[in-house]
Amino acid sequence: MTSLPQHSAPPQRSARPTLAVWKFASCDGCQLSLLDLEDALLTLAEVVEIAEFHEATSRNVAGPYDLSLVEGSVTTEHDAERIQEIRRASRTLVTIGACATAGGIQALRNFADAGEFARTVYPTPGYIASLATSTPISAHVQVDFELSGCPVNKDELLEVIQAFLVGRRPGIATTSVCMECKRRGTVCLTVARGIPCLGPVTRGGCGAICPAYDRGCYGCFGPMESPNTAALVRRLRRDGMAERDVHRVFQTFNAAAPAFRSVVDRSTFRSEDADVR
Numbered sequence: 001m002t003s004l005p006q007h008s009a010p011p012q013r014s015a016r017p018t019l020a021v022w023k024f025a026s027c028d029g030c031q032l033s034l035l036d037l038e039d040a041l042l043t044l045a046e047v048v049e050i051a052e053f054h055e056a057t058s059r060n061v062a063g064p065y066d067l068s069l070v071e072g073s074v075t076t077e078h079d080a081e082r083i084q085e086i087r088r089a090s091r092t093l094v095t096i097g098a099c100a101t102a103g104g105i106q107a108l109r110n111f112a113d114a115g116e117f118a119r120t121v122y123p124t125p126g127y128i129a130s131l132a133t134s135t136p137i138s139a140h141v142q143v144d145f146e147l148s149g150c151p152v153n154k155d156e157l158l159e160v161i162q163a164f165l166v167g168r169r170p171g172i173a174t175t176s177v178c179m180e181c182k183r184r185g186t187v188c189l190t191v192a193r194g195i196p197c198l199g200p201v202t203r204g205g206c207g208a209i210c211p212a213y214d215r216g217c218y219g220c221f222g223p224m225e226s227p228n229t230a231a232l233v234r235r236l237r238r239d240g241m242a243e244r245d246v247h248r249v250f251q252t253f254n255a256a257a258p259a260f261r262s263v264v265d266r267s268t269f270r271s272e273d274a275d276v277r
């Protein structure tokens, strides 16, 4: 049985390249970033045929698809089968957002007993048929490009779409949030005021919006290229952060990203040893 949409009539294809947007386990926020393109979305809809995008339209056109954007993580057996079909139907596959690129906040289950969560939350946990882990799309199929963020930055998303439509590499930041603080003239919260901030290890792309509003970065864009998490952890500890709190700041939207997960794996602190406050 196929799990891609069934088409009752032969698809009417246009000469335009086809764009498909797929949802897995996620909050839909990254799809909303695409809708949030507003005027650019209207132009985009003229140059591509939107073949699949349930957040925006019930119309769908059979594949193959020139560009598939995939939001969300794999959390069920059905997801694991469906992503294989989508991969086969897609010439280029790009994952968007923390869920699709790193497993998302739902990957916190990877550090615990998912069955225990289900028994705690649901009155009839027997109805829950999910995997014990939440995994990124790249753990299941080949991915041509990953765009991180929770949600993704809409301008970066447009850049990725444009780049793949014309056959070039996307111009997406790989440097840290700190670089963006410097560009916008934000005085460093950590250096000047000792405020904990994950900016030094987090990929830029958001415009360093949180430090600009006096709030430390909490890493929603995921790890930058080659992050020095060990040095940042030393800094956080020196500024007075307890080890359990170091765990917490790295265990959010990108908890299962290898670079952030390694902080928890390296630590001697274990959450089951924590005092109940």
Ligand code: SF4
Binding pocket: 177, 178, 179, 181, 182, 186, 187, 188, 189, 190, 191, 197, 198, 199, 200, 208, 211, 216, 217
């Ligand atoms: S405030 Fe945070 S992101 Fe900005 S420069 Fe300082 S450490 Fe980096």
Ligand code: SF4
Binding pocket: 177, 202, 203, 206, 207, 208, 209, 210, 211, 216, 217, 218, 219, 220, 221, 222
């Ligand atoms: S948490 Fe960090 S990466 Fe996310 S929007 Fe704020 S500054 Fe940017």
